Amino acid sequence: MRTLIANGTVVTxxxxxxxxxxxxxxxxxxxGLGLDVTADKVIDATDRFVMPGGVDVHTHFDLPFGGSFCSDDFGTGTRAAAFGGTTTCIDFAVQDAGGSLRQGLDTWxxxxxxxxIDYGLHxxxxxxxxxxLKEMDELVGEGVTSFKLFMAYPGV
Structure with a gap:
C-alpha cells in the first residue's frame, strides 16, 4: 500500500x-515537495507537522514485581503511548524462576x-x-539484541 502525506511541515x-x-x-x-506519485491513500497535512514517531526503549507492561503487577498491559500501555506520539515500545520479557529464557520470551x-503499536523485547x-548461556546464543541468532541481568535485587 502506498500513502502520500501531502503539503506537511516535515520535521527531521x-x-x-x-x-x-x-x-x-x-x-x-x-x-520532497510536489512529489508526483499515485497513492492508495492521500492525507492532506497542510498546516500540520509530520514527524517520526517516538521510541520508548524501557517499558514495563503487565510486569510482575514485588508481589504486584504494573498497572498497564500491552493493550492499555501501547494505546496510551500512541496518543502521546510513541509508535514503538521495547518491553522486558522475564525468565520465570526455574524456567527458560524461551518460555519467558514466548509468554511476553x-x-x-x-x-x-510496534514493539520489541529485551x-x-x-x-x-x-x-x-546457550539459550542466549540461540536467541541472539533469532534476533534478540539485548538482555538484562539484575544484580541489585536478590531473587530477581
Missing part, C-alpha cells in the same frame, strides 16, 4: 521543511498480542547457568 533531525512524504509498506519511500509474545535473565 536536521531540518524542518515543507514537503510531501510517501510511505510504502509502512516505510518512508520518499520525501502472547501478552504483546494486545499491542496497538530479555530479563533471572538465572545464569550453562543452559541459559
Amino acid at each position: 533531525a536536521a531540518e524542518t521543511v515543507r514537503a510531501d512524504v510517501v510511505i510504502e509498506d509502512e516505510k518512508v519511500a520518499a520525501v 509474545f502472547a501478552k504483546a498480542e494486545k499491542a496497538q 530479555v530479563i535473565i533471572r538465572e545464569v547457568n550453562d543452559g541459559t
Whole structure:
C-alpha cells in the first residue's frame, strides 16, 4: 500500500521543511515537495507537522514485581503511548524462576498480542547457568539484541 502525506511541515533531525512524504509498506519511500506519485491513500497535512514517531526503549507492561503487577498491559500501555506520539515500545520479557529464557520470551509474545503499536523485547535473565548461556546464543541468532541481568535485587 502506498500513502502520500501531502503539503506537511516535515520535521527531521536536521531540518524542518515543507514537503510531501510517501510511505510504502509502512516505510518512508520518499520525501520532497510536489512529489508526483499515485497513492492508495492521500492525507492532506497542510498546516500540520509530520514527524517520526517516538521510541520508548524501557517499558514495563503487565510486569510482575514485588508481589504486584504494573498497572498497564500491552493493550492499555501501547494505546496510551500512541496518543502521546510513541509508535514503538521495547518491553522486558522475564525468565520465570526455574524456567527458560524461551518460555519467558514466548509468554511476553502472547501478552504483546494486545499491542496497538510496534514493539520489541529485551530479555530479563533471572538465572545464569550453562543452559541459559546457550539459550542466549540461540536467541541472539533469532534476533534478540539485548538482555538484562539484575544484580541489585536478590531473587530477581
